[in-house]
Amino acid sequence: MTTPSTATNQQASLKQEIIDTYGREAWDLILTVYVNFYYSELEIIDLCARWLPRRTSLKEKNYLIRHAADEVVHARLFREGVERLGQQWRSFDHEPYRIDDIGDRFAKLFYSDDEVEVLIGLNLYAEGVLAMEELYQLGRSRSRYFYEFERIEREERRHVAFGITVANRVLEENAEARKRAVEHCKWYREHLEDYLGGQLKESIGWAMEVGFVSNDYVERTRQRFTDVMSKIGIEEN
Secondary structure (H helix, E strand, C coil): CCCHHHHHHHHHHHHHHHHHHHCHHHHHHHHHHHHHHHHHHHHHHHHHHHHHHHCCCHHHHHHHHHHHHHHHHHHHHHHHHHHHCCCCHHHCCCHHHCCHHHHHHHHHHHCCCCHHHHHHHHHHHHHHHHHHHHHHHHHHHCCCCCCCHHHHHHHHHHHHHHHHHHHHHHHHHCHHHHHHHHHHHHHHHHHHHHHHHHHCHHHHHHHHHCCCCCCCHHHHHHHHHHHHHHCCCCCCC
16 A cells, blocks of 8 residues: 555655656656646636637637646646656746746747747747657657657647638638738748757757657657648748
């Protein structure tokens, strides 16, 4: 029988296991993953709330409500994931682990009145490309460290599908929107290259070396971008 104290010791040992096996750098990287996913979910909840009054279709309103509700659950799971490793969520400073670029991108989307930009930037790019590849690989390679990542990935697929459905409706109704979509796609393609080859290059390289992600992680992420954007008829290479 597992007692509360035994469970706590097992959780604490996971943190120590990570540090002993991979070094302190691995622990910091894992906290970076969890912290940025957590705060991204809070940003997405607010973004869904901002667009809810603007949708006239009950079906599309329901998409946003379901999307936000999922993210509430995911935020809780990310917080629990850290605590299951043996680190109390409120016992460490989150700020050093936050990636500025992520907050900047969400701020850009929050203040945008261009629905096409928001759908591409949030549902297709942030969730459908960056988050999806990260969740997919980490959830399968080290599931004992990345709590419920496979479940979260499955549910994020629903958000990507919501975005594709609404984006296709908007692009079909408005030729000008399609022109904007091409420009937004180009911007995010350039961002992807800067992101993978700049701020995250060292972390991705280290994650490849220890087997947290595959050696073709960057190529897979690029291909995912092409595949996702092709779902709305935008294929920029």
